[in-house]
Amino acid sequence: MTVLDQENLPAALAALITAEQRQAVHEAPREKKLECLASALSRPEPEVLLKLAAAAALTVASNLETDPEARGLFPARLVHEYQIIPIKLGPVGSASPLPAPTALPIHLAAAWPPDATMVAWLRTFTPRPLTWHLAVPERIHQLIIENFGVGSGSLEDTDDGYVAPEAQKETEEVVDEDASVVRFVTDVISQAIEDQATDIHFEPQEGQLRIRYRVDGLLVPVPVPENLLRFQDAIISRLKIMARMNISEKRLPQDGRINFKANNLVLDIRVSTVPTIYAESISLRLLNQKKEAYSMDRLGMNAEEQSQIVDILDYPHGIILVTGPTGSGKSTSLNAFLRKINSTDLRIITIEDPIEYEVPGVNQMQVRPEIGLTFADALRHVLRQDPDVIMVGEIRDKDTAEIAIRASLTGHLVFSTLHTNDAPGAITRLVDMGIEPFLVASAIELVIAQRLVRRLCPECTRPAPIVRVKLLENLAILGCAATEAAGIDTLPAPVGCDRCRGTGYRGRIGIFEIFRLNEEMHELVLKRESTRTLAECARKHGMRTLGQSGWAKVKAGHTTFDEVLRVITVTEK
Secondary structure (H helix, E strand, O other), X not given: OOOEOOOOOOHHHHOOOOHHHHHHHHHOOHHHHHHHHHHHHOOOHHHHHHHHHHHOOOEEOOOOOOOHHHHOOOOHHHHHHHOEEEEEEOOOOOOOOOOOHHHOOEEEEEXXXXXXXXXXXXXXXXXXXEEEEEOOHHHHHHHHHHHHOOOHHHHOOOOOOOOOHHHOOOOHHHHHHOHHHHHHHHHHHHHHHHOOEEEEEEEEEOOEEEEEEEEOOEEEEOOOOOOHHHHHHHHHHHHXXXXXXXXXXXXXXEEEEEEEEEOOEEEEEEEEEEEOOOOEEEEEEEEEOOOOOOOHHHHOOOHHHHHHHHXXXXXXXXXXXXXXXXXXXXHHHHHHHHHHHOOOOOOEEEEEOOOOOOOOOOEEEEOEHHHOEOHHHHHHHHHHHOOOEEEEOOOOOHHHHHHHHHHHHOOOEEEEEEOOOOOOHHHHHHHHHOOOHHHXXXXXXXXXXXXXXXXXXXXXXXXXXXXXXXXXXXXXXXXXXHHHHOOOOEEEEOOOOOOOOOOOEEEEEEEEEEXXXXXXXXXXXXXXXXXXXXXXXXXXXXXXXXXXXXXXXHHOOOOOHHHHHHHOOOOOO
């Protein structure tokens, strides 16, 4: 093994990049150095990992499993800082007698080759020989979190000096002095950003403070340090101070906002507290306003679906609705549509709560119900601003719906969202709100129902043989014909690898149901027909349901039946 000096890459790789790129690699955190080097070399990370290991005379370890016996040898703070994890103690399976325990080597997986300072520090904690391996940085980081807990390096070695919050004066100055709690909260939020979580939940339970992230639509328990409960009140106070809440008020729900900066990202975090029987439960919604916007391709729309939507986007007036439950990507789709039509000759104004994406050239307004600026009130004022296109974040009531419809009938293109299970249900929902059917039929041009399903990891997905009976059952549930199963013997299945953190999935993709009114459906709306009748008529005229769209994604290898069935509520077949 080549132990590297802190200022040097292996010579074989350092010669391939510029001085500025070498400096960028040196300055990057250990878990990001491989990514930085891969970017400098313009090569994929797996390939660069192999080259780095060869240059440093190390082996690459895959399918990592931690060694519980070696886990406690090193403090959490050091493990976090150096991004290392003990993976096993050797030798194993030897026919000869094992050496004394102190002679057994410790096998360490590292995100980057060790330098002399790092090795020296580790040797102060154990006399055992160290055997080094390189591994995928994301997997090492995940194992550190799983074994030591998120933020464990921040709270370590602080127990002795810890003073219970009830014995402190609850002020910003006191909490800020407890640097370990400040670091811990920052670590939790930073890890959520790293995991691409949309929400963080701090949930006081009996005997524990549970923390969960919502990742790819699913709630994921976060491993936490064993001593976390002792810091529970200080953590809650810290979050409330960051959100500019009243920390002495613990009986009433409160709402606040945090402007969080980390790694060149600026997040607008919405904070909500509710009192529970143990302590206040706090939820954080993470909004990265400068995050990369999605195109219709990236949303998962095929060419036919894009064509249907683009046709309507060229209309000078009318309403386009996107429907689905919370977290189904409605705002992301509307943002993609806005970017598609955005040009210097259109005046586009949005009314949002919250503003999730910044769109260059678009006038974006944040509603503020606490001062009387609701969707309906904002929409009335926007109509005096000479807009060509209006995006209303959500139609929540009859007032907003009436103004939106009036806007569309007076020459404006209006985008908005509704909470309904399917696309035809949006029509009956508006009628149920009290909107006259003839106005609904005249104004609505297109309704898109959508869901987000987890996308199979491209690195580890493997074809798996199907059970014919089960396939036919799933197709029936999704409303697809049995003939769709013809010629299909295998379907892609999740496996799990270091890249996807063992889940078998990476990212999400949309499935869509596009409902466009024609003359026959127009008459059905005027007669106040049910959602079922509208859906049957739409399918007769070629509408592809959410289930059928999901099956197309399964067949194309993007996702699995389990994912599609998880997100679709099928009310009829």
